[in-house]
Amino acid sequence: MSHQLAARIAGLLFLISTSSYMYADSILSPLLRLPDFLMQAAQNESTLALAALLEFVNCVAVVGIAIVLYPMIKQYSERVAIGYIAGRVIEAAMLISGAVILMTFATMGDKLAVSSVVSSEQLYIMGSALKTERYFSFLMGMIALAIFGFLLNVTLFKYRLVPRLLSALGLLGYVMLLLKVLFDFFDISLGGSWMYIPGALFEFLLPLWLIFKGFDLRHQPASDI
Numbered sequence: 001m002s003h004q005l006a007a008r009i010a011g012l013l014f015l016i017s018t019s020s021y022m023y024a025d026s027i028l029s030p031l032l033r034l035p036d037f038l039m040q041a042a043q044n045e046s047t048l049a050l051a052a053l054l055e056f057v058n059c060v061a062v063v064g065i066a067i068v069l070y071p072m073i074k075q076y077s078e079r080v081a082i083g084y085i086a087g088r089v090i091e092a093a094m095l096i097s098g099a100v101i102l103m104t105f106a107t108m109g110d111k112l113a114v115s116s117v118v119s120s121e122q123l124y125i126m127g128s129a130l131k132t133e134r135y136f137s138f139l140m141g142m143i144a145l146a147i148f149g150f151l152l153n154v155t156l157f158k159y160r161l162v163p164r165l166l167s168a169l170g171l172l173g174y175v176m177l178l179l180k181v182l183f184d185f186f187d188i189s190l191g192g193s194w195m196y197i198p199g200a201l202f203e204f205l206l207p208l209w210l211i212f213k214g215f216d217l218r219h220q221p222a223s224d225i
């Protein structure tokens with residue numbers, strides 16, 4: 001596989017990853033915020049199943065991106081290439097656990113319909129705990145993405161594989177993502193959703209550049225970083 005074909009495939013996988021996760025989140029968030037989210041989960045089992053499938057697609061896509069980019073990035077830094085695969089695998093593992101939890105909600109909702117008041121309260125306590133587990137799994141996945149995405153962009157910036165303005169946006173985006181996730185992880189009230197914007201913009205622009213322009217391979221590495 002040529003490096004430019006790999007770039008185009010990686011660009012498509014970026015778009016598949018972003019679009020599948022964003023759509024899954026858009027149909028899940030309103031449902032999971034409801035006080036009776038377990039009952040709603042049972043009544044909307046097909047919606048949960050679709051969201052879980054889309055999150056699985058996202059997990060496959062993010063690992064695929066790292067695998068497709070590995071041969072090219074390896075020429076510039078084998079450590080970064082291996083680290084990027086590791087980071088994406090960690091991210092996928094954290095997110096896939098959250099996808100499994102979605103189907104657990106549906107099962108708990110079915111149990112809720114035939115449970116006593118006491119049992120219902122216990123189910124909601126367990127459901128809330130699972131929501132928290134899903135949330136922190138997401139945060140840990142984003143920590144891995146932020147760290148290894150930053151390292152990838154160091155390589156992209158150093159060797160000008162994409163325009164430096166674009167890789168600089170990636171560096172900023174992943175730093176902001178890491179800070180936002182750490183603030184949320186430790187329940188620190190700093191920043192806001194705007195901190196996701198640079199990274200989101202980068203993950204929209206990079207795949208477009210890869211699809212239509214590919215990598216600039218004129219700057220060959222002198223040594224591993």
